[in-house]
Amino acid sequence: MRVSSTANALLLAEWDRCRWVWNECVARSRAVCAHNRAHPEDKQTCGPVPLSAMLTEARARIPWLREGASVPQQQLIRDFGRSRAKAMKDIQARLPMQHRAGMPKWKKKRDAAPTFEYTRRGFRLKDGRLHLAGGIVLRVVWSRDLPSAPSSVRVYQDSLGHWYAGFVVPAQTRPLPETGAVIGVDWGVTETATTTSDAHDLPHAQHGKNAAQRLAKYQRMMSRRKPGRGQAASAGYREAKRQTAKVHKKVARQRQDTGRKWAKAVVRDHDAVAVEDFRPKFLAKSTMARKAADAAISMTKTALLEMARKHGRTVHLVHPAHTTMDCADCGARTKHALPLSERTYTCTACGVSRPRDKNSARVMLVRAGLRPG
Ligand SMILES: [Zn+2]
Structure with a gap:
């Protein structure tokens, strides 16, 4: 997408609120786990219902949170629920540690890439532009035409700072002639x-191999310029990190x-x-x-x-x-x-x-x- 600086600022502000919601879910989930360990006779749950209630209560209490659209915040709670349910399932199945999906973790400002989901009532398409709840207007560079009206859209930013929108449309089968093979x-x-x-x-295909040399170079640069604890990263470190992300992305595309x-x-x-x-x-x-x-x-x-x-x-x-x-x-x-x-x-x-x-x-x-x- 082509994102104006105004829209960029609005999206990042939405992400700050969504991150807050997610981190509240993490805190709630950890509190419930601790409570259940201490009081096995009084098990509490941390499913979508109490979490949604928590969101409603928080939006009523905190004006800053209410300024943001509710759709992506609700969807984030659903994402959290799915992620937590998967982790619980793996724990119950007693999978070895390295094969388990971990419990959802804090989303930190520095390293959690923005991602929002808008259901039908949170977005609309008009004149090729994507209008999101909360008055955010984005210009989409279409990779292809939408075959039908999308049921939801995921808006996300990659490690290079580019924004993308992925639309969900019903899958269409295009049968091919039979071959007998x-x-x-x-x-x-x-x-x-x-x-x-x-x-x-x-x-x-040796895509990874060709990139490996360049990756090694940037990783050396990063380790030389690694910031100390509590120190801000230098421009050189950030640039090396950006280049590393770029190489990874190129390899994945190829x-x-x-x-x-x-x-x-x-x-x-x-x-x-x-x-x-x-x-x-x-x-x-x-x-x-x-x-x-x-x-x-x-x-x-x-x-x-x-x-x-x-x-x-x-x-x-x-x-x-x-x-x-x-x-x-x-x-x-x-x-x-x-x-x-x-x-x-x-x-x-x-x-x-x-x-x-x-x-x-x-x-x-x-x-x-x-x-x-
Ligand atoms: Zn044989």
Whole structure:
């Protein structure tokens, strides 16, 4: 969006109020947790109902809060509720710490990027401009036409200070002609996707690698200029931080672009897709290369699922267990996982031999109940 300095100031003021609401929710939630620990016989809840009541009460009491629109403040309470519910669910499921969604934390002025959601009664579109509750008018640079009236809009600012609006519209399916073909997809590090079709393999685009050198440079600059505790960051530090964010953003965009183009080709040429249900863990101890590969896989998988839904194709998500150990032809399982250095899968039962990743891609098809071509 093109945001005038007036609108920018209004948005940031709205964000200050929303942050206050969020932080009140955090404080309330922590108080409830502490109370419930101390008085297990008198459990209190911290769901959307008491939090909404808290907002109503606070808006009546504090004129500054009331100056802001109520829609984004209410939506923020819903966001908080969802975020808290997810954390509670993970705690109850006794997930290991590193896999848990943490309890919602304070949003600090310095590092919480503004994000607001407006439901239908909080915004309207007129002459290509976005009017938000509270008299904020924004000029939208449309990436494409809206297919129908949006039910909500999310307005947010990225780490570079640019503002965006994302509109929610009903998904439309645009069916493609049937092809009679199916495809299996295996994810990996050197090849982001290996498929049962030689024309649809996707090598790992080295977007991250090319950016890594520049990232390292800016990160060195940042660590040299890191402000001490309680000290304001220097202009040099802020600039290095901005450049780092810029590089990250560029890499993400390139990944998304590559992923979408590949997904489009896969979906256009096949009626059904069997794909490994890969879930990256982003563990702290994994290498930069592994992290980059995982990020590329996540992005590509998302692009594939979205593209398939958009064009009415069937997707089978296949559990990744043992997909590298099974023979796609006879179903025999090797006793031990193949070492990563072993690039060829040779079946001791039926004697078939093919590249390891191609075998896995074929296993996806078999597991999904699709017949390899
Ligand atoms: Zn076999």
